[in-house]
Amino acid sequence: MSTAANKQSATRALPNPDPIRRVVQEIGVPAYRARQVLRWIYNRRAQSFDEMTDLPAELRTALAERIAVQPLKIVKMQTSQIDDTSKFLFELPDGNRIESVFLRDGRRKTACISTQVGCALACRFCATGKGGFIRDLSPAEIVHQVLAMERARERVTSIVFMGMGEALLNTDAVIGAIEILTSKDGLGLSSRRITVSTSGIVPGIKHLAESPVKVNLAWSLNSPFNDERSTLMPVNKRYPIEHVIEALKDYTAASGREVSVEYIVIKKLNMSRDHAEALAEIAGEIGAKVNLISCNPVEDGRFATPSPEDVVRFRNHVKAAGAFATIRFRRGRDIAAACGQLRARS
Numbered sequence: 001m002s003t004a005a006n007k008q009s010a011t012r013a014l015p016n017p018d019p020i021r022r023v024v025q026e027i028g029v030p031a032y033r034a035r036q037v038l039r040w041i042y043n044r045r046a047q048s049f050d051e052m053t054d055l056p057a058e059l060r061t062a063l064a065e066r067i068a069v070q071p072l073k074i075v076k077m078q079t080s081q082i083d084d085t086s087k088f089l090f091e092l093p094d095g096n097r098i099e100s101v102f103l104r105d106g107r108r109k110t111a112c113i114s115t116q117v118g119c120a121l122a123c124r125f126c127a128t129g130k131g132g133f134i135r136d137l138s139p140a141e142i143v144h145q146v147l148a149m150e151r152a153r154e155r156v157t158s159i160v161f162m163g164m165g166e167a168l169l170n171t172d173a174v175i176g177a178i179e180i181l182t183s184k185d186g187l188g189l190s191s192r193r194i195t196v197s198t199s200g201i202v203p204g205i206k207h208l209a210e211s212p213v214k215v216n217l218a219w220s221l222n223s224p225f226n227d228e229r230s231t232l233m234p235v236n237k238r239y240p241i242e243h244v245i246e247a248l249k250d251y252t253a254a255s256g257r258e259v260s261v262e263y264i265v266i267k268k269l270n271m272s273r274d275h276a277e278a279l280a281e282i283a284g285e286i287g288a289k290v291n292l293i294s295c296n297p298v299e300d301g302r303f304a305t306p307s308p309e310d311v312v313r314f315r316n317h318v319k320a321a322g323a324f325a326t327i328r329f330r331r332g333r334d335i336a337a338a339c340g341q342l343r344a345r346s
């Protein structure tokens, strides 16, 4: 994407549906006050209405009676002794709970955030999928995960939408959240530092391609064969591999952004030479690099973690077949950092 287009995304106004705008309207004060409040919350990271000193005191009191500056409550925060990863369990105002993760890699500080409470897609290797779907998160609830983690840890430099839920089954809210994250009145992050992960929801990919936000996409593939993938990820019956490939090619052409393929390596299941070759072929077709992730054992023990040597061997097969492949090592092994595990335990 051109620099001009980047600039455009950084100057776009904050989205309209934010509850603060509604409350400001209800109170009957001029609309520009909503923008001031939103700037205080998202850009200046205010922790209370008292800090918003350029707002009239009566307005601050009226707002404080109706809305919370920090709508997410930290129920649990666990930090890994091994790699400094922090896993958060948040409670939403309606009592539902979601998870988010803060990861540090040198100067890069990444927030891995959720987009739904639970998930309807029931991928067999996923703890979140086991609990079913409860509801979508709003744009504000998505962004407040980042703000809450920043308060507990440090300022975030990148965002991955890889927590609980299928982001592209809540595409409007995800787009709204990205607008807050990239707006100069919001968190002011570069959209190049934002990656949305999807299991391959074709209409969602198209919707994102047509939207004004341009971010990196990660496709969670996990098997290059339709039959096997449908067993692991039932969503594949609806959106088979070849349909997702076409949608991703269109996305790359429309956005100019990177697409990557995420591949959870499961012991004795999806790591043969045939898998490596078929995976490399798919990656080549969409011009994607491959990220290999060692399977996190889900607590019923059906999917086992391969040895590090096996993962390296598989990576070498993928590379020999012509794809660019890296291994992402599991983070937070000592703190149940796999998606949905902390919530399931609580």
Ligand code: SF4
Pocket (backbone or CB within 6 Å): 119, 120, 121, 122, 123, 126, 127, 128, 129, 130, 163, 164, 165, 166, 199, 339
């Ligand atoms: S892996 Fe992602 S899409 Fe699949 S069930 Fe878990 S949260 Fe949903």
